[in-house]
Amino acid sequence: MNAGKQPTLEVEDLRTHFFTKAGVVKAVDGVSFAVGQGEVLGLVGESGSGKSVTGFSILGLVDPPGRVVGGRILFKGEDLVPLGEDRMRALRGSRIAMIFQDPMMTLNPVLRVDTQMIEAILAHRKVSKAAAYDRARETLMRVGIASPDERLRSYPHQFSGGMRQRVAIAIALLNEPDLIIADEPTTALDVTIQAQILYEAQKLCRETGTALIWITHDLTVVAGLADRICVMYAGRDVEQGTVDQVLDHPLHPYTHGLIGSVPSRNRRGARLQQIPGMTPSLLNLAPGCAFRSRCPRATDRCEAEPTVTMRGDGRRVRCFNPVDADVSA
Amino acid sequence: MSVLESQSSTRVVPGSAAGEPPLIEVRHLSKRFVKALDLAEKIAARLGADVHEEVVHAVDDVSLAVSKGEVVGLVGESGCGKSTLGRMVAGILAPSSGEILYRGSDRATLDGAAARRAALAVQMIFQDPFASLNPRMRVADIVGEAARVHGLVDAAGFDAYLDEVLRQCGLDPSFKRRYPHQFSGGQRQRIGIARALAVKPEFIVCDESVAALDVSIQAQILNLFMDLRESLGLTYLFISHDLGVVEHLSDRVVIMYLGRVVESAPTEALFDEANHPYTQALLREVPRLESRHSSFEPIKGEIPSPLDPPPGCHFHPRCPHAMARCREEAPALREIAPGRMSACHLNDG
Amino acid sequence: MSTTTEHLQATAAAMPTAPRVESPLRRFTAAFFESRIATAAFGMLLLVVAIALFAPWLSPQDPYDLAVVDIMDSRMAPGEEAMAGFTFWLGSDGAGRDMLSAIFYGLRISLGVGVASGLIAMLIGMCIGLTAAYFGGRVDAVIMRIVDLQLSFPAILVALILVAILGKGVDKVIIALVTVQWAYYARTVRGSALVERSKEYIEAATCLALSHRRIVFRHLLPNCLPPMIVVVTLQTAHAISLEATLSFLGVGLPQTEPSLGLLISNGFEYMMSGKYWISFFPGLALLITIVSINLVGDQLRDVLNPRLER
8 A cells, every 4th residue: 555645534335233122223324435634525414314423433433222334444544443442542532533513512511621622632642731731722723713821711611602613623633633523513603603614624624634524414515615525315425526526517316406405596586406205214224225216317226226336537426327327418 | 675764754665556564564673681680699789799680682773674575584693683583573572662563553552353463464484393393282283273263264164274274385184183293304394384374474484494404305495485475475584594595585685783784685786796894704604505615714703792792883893894983883774775775884985 | 286286295205104193192101111110110009009999899807997896806917817707918906907908998098198189289389380480570589489498398397387287187188298299399390381481382372372371271281291290200109108207106197097107107016026017017018109109200200301312
C-alpha cells in the first residue's frame, strides 16, 4: 500500500444489525466509502437510513442489541471492527472525534469548560496543565470564539446553542484528530449560526488536513460544504460521487427524487417533485431494492438485490435502472 | 402590498375588490412575557439584591395585513417572535397590546356567533407531528370533534363529512378508528391539517409545519398546502426559518428579528434585491443546492437574547454597516418602494 | 382531482398494514405483562382482592358472630380442631376466633379502607391539582403552598391527631387517611397537567374554540391519568399500612371490626409465650398485600413512564 495515498478511513461493506425482540433490524446493511486527508464527505440520508448508525459503528459505539456483523472499517489501514474496547477508547477523542447534534452529549453540565477541555487533553497526552490550558485556549479561538479566557471559566449552560456547539467542536479538535465524524451538528441551529459553523469546519479541514464525515439529512448543507457525497437509503449506500456529479446528474432514482423535493429558486410556485410513500421499516425488510415500491423506474429486476456499479468517473451507484441509462439528457 | 403603518388606510390589494378589508390584519401588536418575582426574590429585591422582573418583548409593535388568497411567509431565527405572532393571530395567545382584525372588525369586540366564526376562521398547523395530536383520541375524534361541537355538521352527515375531509388531506378514511401513534410523521401532519380544515377555516397559520419532516415527505406536505390553497381558496401565514421553503410557497415575505419586522416585500423582489442588511445576510447564508464550496465569511456574532436586546436597531451589533445612530435610535419600518417596507437607517441617506 | 388521488395513492401505499386497531390500552397491557414478577404480583393481588370480596363464603367461621365463637377454642395452635368440628388451619386467637376467618375478614376491611381512602383522596387531589395547573398564578401559588405544608408533616402524626379528635370508626379513619393523602395526588396531577397544558394539541384545542371544560376534561385530564394510576396504587398500599399502624396503636378501627392491624396488635401480647400465629399470620397477609400492590405499582410506573418508552 502506498502510504501517501492511503485514505484516512475506508469503510468496506459495513453491516450493523440490531437484534430486537421483534426481529432483526438491518440498520446498516452494506455501506462502503472512503475519506482522504482534508476531505469532507457528506453522508446524506433521511431518518432511518442508517447514516447515524454508520457513524456510531465507526466509533465502536453501537450498543447491544446492536452489533457490527460484517465488513471492515480501515482507519489508516488498521481494521477497527475486531479492536478491543481499550484500544477503541484510546483512539476515540484522540485520533477519531465525534460531534453530535446535541452538544450536551459532549459537554458535562456541572463542570467548567476549562476543566473539561484540560481533562480531554490530559487523558490522551502527557503535558503539563499549563500547556493543556494554552492548547484549550488556542483551540477555542480557532473555532471562532472571541474571548476564550472568559468562555473557559464558564459553565456550558451559560452559552447559547451555537456557542455550545462551537465548544463541542473545539473539544473534538483538541487532540488534532485525523478524522471527525459530525452527526447533524447544525440541524438545531439558526441559519446565520449554521453558516458560521460550516465556514469554520471547512476552514479547519483545509488547514489541518483532518478528514471530516458530515452526517446530515440536508442536501443543501453538504452542497456548500462537502467534496464528495454518499447517499444512503434503508441501510445501504445507493449513490456516491463528487458533490457536482451527484447533485447535478444524480444517477439513483432516490437521489433524483430527493433533489427534486428540495424547494429551489428556479421552480418557485411549481409543484414539488414528490417521492410517493414513506421510508420502509427496516424491521424484517424484504430482499431486493428497498426503494422499489416508491421508485418510478422500478422493474421486475428490482426484486433482486441491486449490485453496485462502478462508473469510470469514480462514481458508484446501486441500481439496475439508473437515471441516465435510457435518456440522453 | 399590505403591511400597514399606523397612518396608512386600507390599501388596494391585487386580487380583491377595491376597499374590501384584508382577511386578517394586526395593528401594533405586542406580546410581553413577564417572569414575575416570587416571594423569596421579592424579599431579596427589598434587601437591595440585584433581582428584577424579567420582561421579554417577544413581539414588539408589529403591524401586518394579509388579504384573501395571499400566502405570506414569516421568516426569522430563534427568538424573533414569529411563533408568538402566529399564535396570537391564531387566537392561542392573547396580545399584550394592539388589535387583531378579522375582515375589518376587531376580534376582541366580537361576541357570540360572530366571535366563534372569527375564531374558527383562523386555524393553525403545528410543527411537531407528535405533540400536536392528542394521543388518547382516535383520528375520527381528533378531526371531527370541533365540527360536531360547533354544529358545523349534524350527526347524520358526520361520517360522510369526516371521510371527505380526510380524503382531501390524502388520508384513507378507513383508518379513522386508529390512534395517532399508528401513523408516520407525514401522515400525522396530514391529520393535523385535516383537523384544521374540518372547521372550514379561511386562514391557516403554519408554524414550521414541515420542519420536522424528511425532505421527501416535506415535499408531499408542501404540495398538499398548494393544492388546498387552490381548491379551497385558503390564505396562509407561513412561518418558517427555511428560506427555501418560504420562497417556494409565498407571495410576500416578512422578515422578523428580535420581535420586530425588519423587512417586508413581494417574494421575487426580496430574493432579487434584499434591502435590510439582516435580510441580505440571511439570503447569502441560507444553504442551497446551487451554492457549492461556498467560502464567504459569514456574518459575525450571536443572536442576542430577547431578554436583553441591544438598544436602537436590534441588529446593529452584527451589522456591517452600523453607525452611531443605529445604536441609539430604532429605525421605523418605512415604505422604500411600492409594496416594499424596510426598517433601516441606511434608507434615509 | 388528480392531485388528490395522487396523494391518496401515495398514502395508501405507505399505510401501516396492522390488521387491527391497536388501542393504547392494548399496548399497555401487553407491556405490563412482559415482566414475570409483575404478572405474579398481579395474580397475587387478584387473589387477595377475591378473598376480601368473598370472605363470608370462604371463611370456615364468621368471626364477628359471638354465638359461634367459643372461648374454649382460644389460642389453639395451627392445625388443631375446633369444638365445632372444623380445623383451625392458622390457629385461633385469645377469644377463640379462627385466625383464617379473621384474616379474610380483616383483609376485607383493610383493603376497603385503603381503596376507599385512595380513591376519595385521588378525586379531591385531582380536582385541586387541575385547578392549580389550569388557572395558574395566585390560585396555583396558594394551593401549592398548602400542599407543601401538608406534605411537610409526617403522615402518621397527622393521622393520629385526627383520629384522636374524631374518634374510632371506619368513616373516621377514612377521613384521616384522605386528609394526609390528597396532597400527593394534587402535586402529581398538577405536575403532569402543567407539562400537558403546554403541548401543541392543547393549543390546537384552544384554536378550535372548544370550551374550557371540554379542554380540561376531554383533552387535559385523560393525558394526566397515567401518573395518577401509579400514585393511586402506591398510595393505596401506603393507606393500608397507615391504617394497620393506627389500628395497631389502638386508635383506628373498633375491636368489633378487626382489621389486619388490630389482629396483629391483639396477638402481640402472646408473642413471648410462643403463640406466634396470632400475630404472625395477619402480618404475613398484610405483607403479601402491600408487597404485591407495590410491585404492580412499580411495573405500572415503568410501563407508563414516557421517558422509558421502548
